[in-house]
Amino acid sequence: MTDHLSSSKLVEKTFAYLTSVTKECRKALTEQFEREHKGIPFSSVERVMRQGIESWFTKRDGNIALSHDNSVNGKPGEILMTYLGSTKDAHFKIHVDGLFTMAGSSNDAPSYLKSLNLSVDKRDFTK
DSSP states (O other), X not given: OOOOOOHHHHHHHHHHHHHHHHHXXXXXXXXXXXXXXXXXXXXXXHHHHHHHHHHHHHHHOTTOEEEEEEEEEOSTTEEEEEEEEEOSSOEEEEEEEEEEEESSSSTTXXXXXXXXXXXXXXXXXXX
C-alpha cells in the first residue's frame, strides 16, 4: 500500500517540478525566437509567444493544464503574461516576462528577443 502525501507535500513536489519545467520552456522558447522569429513585428510577439508556450507545455507534459489569464504591455518592448495552471495535485500561476529590443518606435517595428523569463511563485500554489 502506498502512503498518500499531505497537501503541503504535494504542493511542494509540484512546485519543484514546475520550477524545472518552466526553465526548460524558457530555454526552448529563447532558442525558437532566436532561430525563427528574428525581426518579428512587435505587434505579433504576444500571439506568437502564447502559441509557443501553450504548444510546448502540451508536448512536454499533457498532465499540466494551462489557460492564458492575462497579458499586459509593460514598458516599450516588454510583454507580461500570466497563465493559470493545474495538475491533479495543485493549482498555480506561471508568470512570463519578455523583453524585446525594437528597431523603431512603432508597434510594428522589427523586434528581437533580449530576455525571457518564466517563473512560478510558491505563494501562488494551492491544493
